[in-house]
Amino acid sequence: MVSSCINCEHCIGEKCQLDWEIGQMGKVGIVLFGPSLDAVSGVSSHVKLLMASSLADRYKLMHFQVGREGRAENKWQRMARFAFSPLQLAVFLVRKKPRIVHINTSMDRKAFWRDLTYLIVARLLGCRVVNQFHSGSAPQSLFSSPLLSSILKRFLLASHVVTVLSSGAVRSHRAFDSRIAVELVPNAIDTKGLLDVERERPVGGAPLRLVFVGRIIRSKGLFESLAALKLLKDQGLGFELRVAGSGPDEAEVLESIARLGLTSEVTLLGPVFGAEKDRLWLGSDVQVFPTYHNEGLPYSILESMAAGCVPITCPVAAIPDVMRDGVHGLFVPAHDPAAVAAAIRRLADNRAELLCMSAAGRQRIAENYTVDRLAARFGEIYERVA
Numbered sequence: 095m096v097s098s099c100i101n102c103e104h105c106i107g108e109k110c111q112l113d114w115e116i117g118q119m120g121k122v123g124i125v126l127f128g129p130s131l132d133a134v135s136g137v138s139s140h141v142k143l144l145m146a147s148s149l150a151d152r153y154k155l156m157h158f159q160v161g162r163e164g165r166a167e168n169k170w171q172r173m174a175r176f177a178f179s180p181l182q183l184a185v186f187l188v189r190k191k192p193r194i195v196h197i198n199t200s201m202d203r204k205a206f207w208r209d210l211t212y213l214i215v216a217r218l219l220g221c222r223v224v225n226q227f228h229s230g231s232a233p234q235s236l237f238s239s240p241l242l243s244s245i246l247k248r249f250l251l252a253s254h255v256v257t258v259l260s261s262g263a264v265r266s267h268r269a270f271d272s273r274i275a276v277e278l279v280p281n282a283i284d285t286k287g288l289l290d291v292e293r294e295r296p297v298g299g300a301p302l303r304l305v306f307v308g309r310i311i312r313s314k315g316l317f318e319s320l321a322a323l324k325l326l327k328d329q330g331l332g333f334e335l336r337v338a339g340s341g342p343d344e345a346e347v348l349e350s351i352a353r354l355g356l357t358s359e360v361t362l363l364g365p366v367f368g369a370e371k372d373r374l375w376l377g378s379d380v381q382v383f384p385t386y387h388n389e390g391l392p393y394s395i396l397e398s399m400a401a402g403c404v405p406i407t408c409p410v411a412a413i414p415d416v417m418r419d420g421v422h423g424l425f426v427p428a429h430d431p432a433a434v435a436a437a438i439r440r441l442a443d444n445r446a447e448l449l450c451m452s453a454a455g456r457q458r459i460a461e462n463y464t465v466d467r468l469a470a471r472f473g474e475i476y477e478r479v480a
Contacts, residue, residue, distance in 0.1 A: 121154040123192030129161045147469035196224045201231035222479045225253035228390045230411030232266035254479045259391040260412030281391040282468035287372040288400040301332035302442045305378035310341030315384035321431035324354040338366040375401035383407045386428035399455035406437045422455040
């Protein structure tokens with residue numbers, strides 16, 4: 095009876111769970127806050143990268159779901175979640191007994207009040223707090239009221255470490271209060287399927303293969319890109335643009351494509367993921383992404399450079415920390431279709447420069463923006479904070 099029980103599927107599953115629990119004994123517990131791991135979200139991607147990294151060998155990593163991304167709920171359910179989630183967090187922390195709470199947040203008002211409550215709960219229960227900001231906003235811009243700014247300052251000072259994505263954000267936090275323990279920790283990507291795949295050498299004189307990957311909203315610069323392509327088409331330049339993503343301005347984008355006479359050159363693919371997205375990056379020459387959105391560090395910039403797809407973008411948030419103008423890609427001013435058109439024309443007319451930028455971008459990502467680098471950086475922080 096015993097031997098047959100050991101071989102049954104149910105008991106094998108229980109043994110695996112027991113082995114895992116034994117393996118976690120003695121490890122420092124860390125709770126990573128973030129949306130559902132199934133959500134299409136930059137923060138979800140970040141949390142999944144950390145949980146699958148080498149950090150899992152050193153620490154007991156746990157996920158606590160926050161936010162509405164990945165949830166199907168109505169207004170009343172959202173209100174109930176907002177009201178009761180601090181209690182849920184308290185119960186979670188009492189049961190799991192982590193040493194560190196890692197809050198993933200952004201510098202906006204709704205997230206601030208939620209995460210302030212979470213920080214209070216965590217500190218009252220004796221947890222250390224790592225507060226990671228994923229947006230490019232400066233703390234000085236969140237509130238105009240001196241009282242509310244004072245509360246924000248206390249929130250940041252109550253965090254044992256605050257991490258941000260750009261050198262500019264480090265400066266703005268130190269200017270807000272020099273006592274804030276702020277550190278620079280840029281995003282990273284899983285480079286498998288991008289860096290380790292050799293690109294096909296583009297055929298000289300062939301139409302430039304352009305790509306946009308991201309949420310279809312006006313502030314990502316897609317409308318300026320379409321206006322730029324209209325200028326280039328009128329000049330007789332050949333090209334193709336593939337747009338991957340979805341968003342609230344998708345219908346307006348379709349109208350603009352038709353109005354500008356670009357239906358033969360521009361294709362909307364809808365959302366793409368995984369290997370399909372990797373193939374899209376590897377099969378494109380230039381990423382057209384003149385964003386003026388409140389970015390942190392867009393994953394699309396890191397992914398395109400890893401694939402050797404040269405970015406044309408705006409120098410906002412953490413992007414200038416990653417790429418140098420004329421070395422890894424080209425910077426253009428926001429809201430400037432003529433500048434976007436000139437940048438595309440420059441790369442179309444100088445394929446040798448395009449190839450140099452492609453190689454330089456891949457090297458830049460390999461040296462600075464891998465998951466191993468991200469895990470090592472947070473490992474240092476966790477060790478100090480714990």
